[in-house]
């Protein structure tokens with residue numbers, strides 16, 4: 001399946017009838033950031049394959065992106081500007097010209113900005129991870145306008161900020177090194193579904209005798225293939241880390257020398273951990289004390305020992321504290337001394353010194369203005385706020401949001417507490433523009449939908465949060481229909497607004513040439529497709545964390561000593577709520593979707609078939625539910641209808657609502673976010689999607705077998 005290495009790789013789109021292969025990169029929100037080869041014939045992309053020479057991804061692609069041409073040439077692509085003619089959310093639009101759309105949008109934005117530019121909100125995330133089609137020309141445009149700033153918290157900021165507070169940045173092991181580990185703890189990650197290439201290295205280690213342990217409330221496909229699965233309750237990872245520390249201390253499995261020289265604040269955490277014997281941790285986590293003891297034994301006595309932490313476990317109230325506790329573990333046992341030991345949550349911080357974000361985004365265009373910041377995770381509440389409304393912290397909200405420009409995101413489907421998000425997007429006095437490939441739930445609520453190019457149709461550059469290679473994505477084909485790159489749309493909008501600064505005329509190649517500084521060069525990327533950052537194999541073998549004093553910070557001046565923080569919604573914190581809604585719900589992505597991307601790709605949706613709730617047989621029996629029952633999942637915030645699969649993937653007391661379906665493709669026009677809330681994590685101001693109590697009841701319809709294959713092992 002790999003592209004033969006001797007095929008010359010082209011750097012520009014081709015319409016020649018002959019076959020060319022173009023270097024590219026996967027743009028999706030996935031730690032692997034695969035290097036791609038796109039085969040183009042007669043101006044049409046016919047194949048997307050992995051680059052076999054790219055060391056961390058070695059030519060293999062996931063099912064989702066190996067069908068990328070199906071997505072780019074999808075018959076439902078938005079290929080012309082569209083103007084809404086029906087009610088918001090109805091999906092009734094007519095085709096208009098770019099001229100008409102841009103003129104009207106510019107006029108409307110100018111009128112709002114003349115009253116107060118802080119009534120205009122840009123809303124974007126990782127629909128593409130590209131540096132150019134993400135925040136380059138778009139950021140310039142909004143900085144010049146003086147629009148609101150957006151706190152981009154929806155996925156990773158709890159863990160990211162926690163890691164930065166501990167190690168000084170989002171830095172960690174090289175993913176390739178896991179192949180040489182002897183113990184791998186996969187914590188909060190369904191790697192087979194969402195970190196495929198790490199999994200390849202973990203399997204190599206397993207073949208070489210390594211033990212694999214999976215920690216996850218859900219018995220995922222990854223857990224199936226590990227030697228041990230610890231199915232803890234959602235939001236109790238910090239308690240488990242404290243229980244492990246207790247055992248490391250009492251059995252003296254500590255690296256005292258590493259602790260003394262490369263950590264700061266251990267004595268206080270040591271005192272705290274001694275309050276967490278295995279029995280206490282086990283009781284909080286809903287596991288056995290022996291599971292705590294045996295994992296501590298393995299972790300304390302095996303070298304090299306590596307942790308692959310992922311973002312699932314930080315989507316709860318105490319997610320930040322839990323990440324800080326887990327990040328301390330490799331320091332306590334000296335795991336960092338080995339290249340194949342340590343921890344990886346994100347590698348994106350390694351790119352900080354080579355990225356020139358200021359050149360791309362031009363914050364100087366704010367010209368001294370300091371717009372307020374809106375947290376993207378509370379968009380439901382914030383779209384419903386009136387001017388000057390008093391916020392819970394006593395400050396005033398500022399002007400009501402009057403205009404919303406959405407790109408690289410589908411907030412109506414993915415933002416928490418969607419009943420409020422939908423009400424906000426449905427406001428008749430809100431002017432909404434959406435740059436999109438498809439008519440998503442969000443696009444349905446737009447006044448204008450502008451057709452954006454897919455990754456095959458534009459130039460971009462990429463860094464990664466799972467490895468340490470910068471990559472180029474060359475344009476493989478001409479834009480389809482009237483689609484334009486995000487950069488071009490904001491360039492043209494800037495011209496319509498009368499912005500005359502020369503930076504608004506920068507071409508995409510000019511942007512690409514300024515995106516990186518030494519030692520990453522655009523010409524080298526163009527020549528080779530990807531460039532590895534020059535980093536040591538064992539980056540913290542002798543300490544040297546990117547903190548102020550080079551040590552791992554255990555006792556943070558900002559956050560203190562980390563602790564277990566119980567969920568907002570759980571038996572111990574909210575007993576009355578837990579009586580009414582006794583089931584904890586997590587909403588991990590269905591295997592063939594990536595957040596809400598790919599839900600409309602029929603071949604992938606056919607595999608997932610329909611929205612599914614995995615439920616333990618005991619919980620189902622207590623409610624008169626069998627496999628195939630259509631149920632109502634509900635709490636005080638809303639109600640969501642889906643099919644149940646009795647499944648060993650669900651532990652007792654926890655249901656798994658697989659996401660993230662587009663609302664309009666769900667059973668009754670909603671999805672799991674109907675039930676999630678907008679309260680934020682302890683660190684990083686992130687949403688706590690997996691901190692959610694619900695009840696489940698049959699909807700009254702006769703059971704029919706769920707159509708999803710192979711996920712319902714009982």
Ligand code: SF4
Pocket residue numbers: 026027028030031032033034061062063064065066196197594
């Ligand atoms: S989604 Fe992830 S695994 Fe799939 S091609 Fe993209 S980067 Fe690779």
